[in-house]
Amino acid sequence: MSATAGAAAGAGYAADQQSGGGLVIALLLPIALVNLVGFLLPVVNLALISLQEVQASGAMTGGWSTAKWVSVVTDDFYWELLWNTIRTSLGITLATLLVSYPIALYLHRSSGLWRSVLLVMVISPLLLSAVVRTYGWIAILSDQGVVNSVLKAFGAAEPWRLMFNLTGVTIGLTEILMPYMILALVAGFGRLDPRAEEAAATLGASPFRVFRRIVLPLSVPGIALGSLLTFVLAVSSFITPKLLGGGRVFLLATEVYDQAIVTLDWPLAATLSMIVLVVFGIAIAVYGRLVRSIG
Amino acid sequence: MDKPPISPALKILAAVAFLFLLAPVLIVVPLSFSGDVFMSFPPKSWSGRWYAAILQNPKMLEAFLFSVKLAAGVTVVNLAIAVPAGYALVRLAPRGAEAMTSLFTAPLLLPTIVLGLAMLIIFARIGLLATVPGLFVAHLVVTLPYVLRVVSTALSTLPVAVEEAAATLGAAPATVFRRVTLPMMLPGLVAAGALSFLVSFDEVVLSLFMSGPRLSTLPVEMYHHVESRADPLVAAISVLLVVFTLAIVIVVDRSLGLAKTFVK
Numbered sequence: 386m387s388a389t390a391g392a393a394a395g396a397g398y399a400a401d402q403q404s405g406g407g408l409v410i411a412l413l414l415p416i417a418l419v420n421l422v423g424f425l426l427p428v429v430n431l432a433l434i435s436l437q438e439v440q441a442s443g444a445m446t447g448g449w450s451t452a453k454w455v456s457v458v459t460d461d462f463y464w465e466l467l468w469n470t471i472r473t474s475l476g477i478t479l480a481t482l483l484v485s486y487p488i489a490l491y492l493h494r495s496s497g498l499w500r501s502v503l504l505v506m507v508i509s510p511l512l513l514s515a516v517v518r519t520y521g522w523i524a525i526l527s528d529q530g531v532v533n534s535v536l537k538a539f540g541a542a543e544p545w546r547l548m549f550n551l552t553g554v555t556i557g558l559t560e561i562l563m564p565y566m567i568l569a570l571v572a573g574f575g576r577l578d579p580r581a582e583e584a585a586a587t588l589g590a591s592p593f594r595v596f597r598r599i600v601l602p603l604s605v606p607g608i609a610l611g612s613l614l615t616f617v618l619a620v621s622s623f624i625t626p627k628l629l630g631g632g633r634v635f636l637l638a639t640e641v642y643d644q645a646i647v648t649l650d651w652p653l654a655a656t657l658s659m660i661v662l663v664v665f666g667i668a669i670a671v672y673g674r675l676v677r678s679i680g
Numbered sequence: 681m682d683k684p685p686i687s688p689a690l691k692i693l694a695a696v697a698f699l700f701l702l703a704p705v706l707i708v709v710p711l712s713f714s715g716d717v718f719m720s721f722p723p724k725s726w727s728g729r730w731y732a733a734i735l736q737n738p739k740m741l742e743a744f745l746f747s748v749k750l751a752a753g754v755t756v757v758n759l760a761i762a763v764p765a766g767y768a769l770v771r772l773a774p775r776g777a778e779a780m781t782s783l784f785t786a787p788l789l790l791p792t793i794v795l796g797l798a799m800l801i802i803f804a805r806i807g808l809l810a811t812v813p814g815l816f817v818a819h820l821v822v823t824l825p826y827v828l829r830v831v832s833t834a835l836s837t838l839p840v841a842v843e844e845a846a847a848t849l850g851a852a853p854a855t856v857f858r859r860v861t862l863p864m865m866l867p868g869l870v871a872a873g874a875l876s877f878l879v880s881f882d883e884v885v886l887s888l889f890m891s892g893p894r895l896s897t898l899p900v901e902m903y904h905h906v907e908s909r910a911d912p913l914v915a916a917i918s919v920l921l922v923v924f925t926l927a928i929v930i931v932v933d934r935s936l937g938l939a940k941t942f943v944k
Contacts, residue, residue: 412768415761416784416824423821424787427798434801484700487693494686505929506698510705512925514882516902517918521704523906524711524915529720531707563701582684592687621791624884628906638793645797645889655801658794665791 435655453656467660470637473551474619480559481566481615482608488563489570489607490600493577511564515624522557522629523548549631557629562618566611573607605679613672617665637661705922712915719910730916740917743901750812750897751880754819758827758876759869761820766831767857781832785825792822796889803890810892818886823879827872834868835861874932878925 438448457463492503510518525531526547533544547553577600585595623638630639637657644654707721715725734740765784769777787795799818800809808814838861846856884899891900898921902914 406774409768409772409774412764412772413780416765416828419761419817419820419824420784420787423799423817424790424795427802428790428795430802431794431798484697487690488697488701491686491690491694494684494690503698505933506702509925509929510701512878512882512929513705513922514884514899514902516884516899516906517708517914517921518704520902520906520914520918521707523910524707524719524721525703527719527910529718531721534721557704560701560704563697579684586684592689617791621793623793624903628903638791641793641797642888645800651797651801654797658791658797661791661794 431655432659434652435659437652439650439652453652457653457656457660463657463660466635466637466640467664469635470620471664473555473636474616477555477558477562477619478612478615480555481562482612484559485563485566485570485611489567489574492567492571493574507564507567510561515561515622516628518561519557519625519628522553522560522625526553526556526629548629549633551630551634553629554626554634554636557625558619558622561622561625562615565614565618569611569614570604570607573604573610576606577603606676609672609675609679613668616668620664620668621661637664705918708915708918708922711912712919714912714915717911719912719915723912730912731920733913734916734920737913740898740901740905740913743896743898746895747881747898750815750819751877754816754823754880755873755876757816757820758824759831759873762824762827762831762872763862763869766828766835767861770832770835771861781828784828787821788825792883792885795822796886799886800889809890810895812895815887815890815895815897818890819880819883822883822886823876826879827876830868830872830875831865834865834872838864871932874928878928 435453436449436451438450438452488503488507492500492507495503523530527533528544528546528548530547532547533541536545547556581599581603582595585599586592590598621638623636623642626634626636626639627642630636637660641654641657641661644650644657711719711721711723712730713726713728714720714723715727715729716723768774769781774780796818799814799821803809803814803817808817842864843856843860846860847853851859882899883897884903887897887900888903891897896904898917902917906914
């Protein structure tokens with residue numbers, strides 16, 4: 386029995402058994418309460434906060450004002466911040482795709498126990514705090530880290546600055562976001578028919594040609610979904626940029642945190658986080674158009 | 681169907697990519713046995729001093745204990761909320777069940793930095809910042825969608841015929857649920873519980889917003905430590921965390937297969 390058929394039959398069976406609405410409401414009340422108090426109210430409130438009037442002292446007056454939006458939109462710093470964030474996130478998405486693709490293709494072609502072991506290896510970093518993995522990258526990329534000790538052994542006089550700049554943030558986030566990309570790609574490979582590859586090979590296509598003409602075009606949906614996921618996660622991540630950027634890399638998410646926790650300018654933090662959501666919306670819209678255009 | 685052979689070029693590329701993926705986790709193991717005061721690689725001397733240092737660090741120990749208690753409490757409450765909700769949405773299938781499921785899983789779609797700020801502002805107003813209830817609600821909100829999803833999936837894949845049989849034989853709905861449905865979805869509950877525990881235990885962004893100098897979780901303490909000092913202490917903690925996480929994953933895998941939980 387398929388899952389949907391099971392659910393439908395279950396609904397019918399349940400409808401016979403239960404008297405109706407009261408029970409449903411009672412069962413859903415706790416989750417609705419958590420959602421309301423912990424999610425809906427705070428998020429609606431956040432959207433409103435960006436439109437609050439603020440005194441010079443920083444206290445909110447209770448009046449309405451678009452002052453924060455105007456000051457953000459007219460300040461070149463925030464435009465640069467936005468552009469920086471989008472450019473960096475696009476670069477990270479591309480890098481993540483390039484390193485994830487071979488793993489996903491390998492997973493798709495392997496089978497049995499070996500495939501399960503590899504899948505667990507791909508998923509398990511997800512279960513490990515970003516703090517731990519970022520710390521690992523500090524050990525690799527810092528001036529006394531793995532890369533620079535090797536370079537020093539080969540006679541390099543000056544350490545190669547791989548941290549506290551965009552390079553470090555890009556390397557760290559690329560690795561941290563890989564599992565999401567790999568899972569999206571593997572799911573996308575599901576529609577790749579091995580017979581199509583076999584047919585092309587039989588007709589004399591070289592392995593690279595089979596890859597370029599058959600495998601790559603058929604995996605575009607997986608690539609699109611993985612890229613969307615990676616991009617939005619890159620835009621909103623801040624633990625890794627904060628630790629590997631060392632306060633020298635400015636991105637939207639790190640700025641939201643600084644304004645909220647350090648400067649305590651909540652309306653500004655709220656405005657910036659609304660901009661994060663706008664970037665999200667645009668990314669999803671672009672993805673939607675792309676998916677429609679490739680059918 | 682036979683799968684196409686794997687070319688040597690793909691093997692090499694995949695191996696290099698795997699090395700890149702696992703590099704940060706692999707590097708903390710040797711680093712945790714460093715005898716140096718500062719983080720450097722390779723270490724100039726080897727020792728277990730950083731493992732001993734954990735035991736002498738009351739802040740980390742306290743944060744670890746709090747993280748475990750918080751994650752355990754969140755998991756119990758999660759299951760208590762998600763099982764009835766999943767049952768109502770999947771089995772009783774009320775009108776608008778799909779829309780409600782979307783609403784209840786929506787917190788996953790919102791970036792945690794935005795959700796954290798939203799909670800910070802409203803929780804500050806009602807005095808919940810840096811309190812146990814504040815952190816508890818924050819963790820509940822982000823882990824509940826995972827639990828609801830796993831519970832719903834587990835429910836919708838169960839054969840309804842067994843439940844129907846029990847009902848036909850005269851069992852009351854509550855008895856059917858307790859004696860038939862619940863035992864059958866036990867593997868799903870184990871998976872949901874483990875996921876809830878691990879996600880709560882690792883959650884750092886929301887915790888950073890909600891914690892204070894007197895109350896914080898282990899990932900938050902580690903974050904602050906890494907931000908201010910470059911020593912191998914966090915490497916030693918990380919190795920213990922990897923072992924801790926692996927233990928949970930193995931328990932879940934033994935009971936139902938990890939790959940099945942995440943990749944259908």
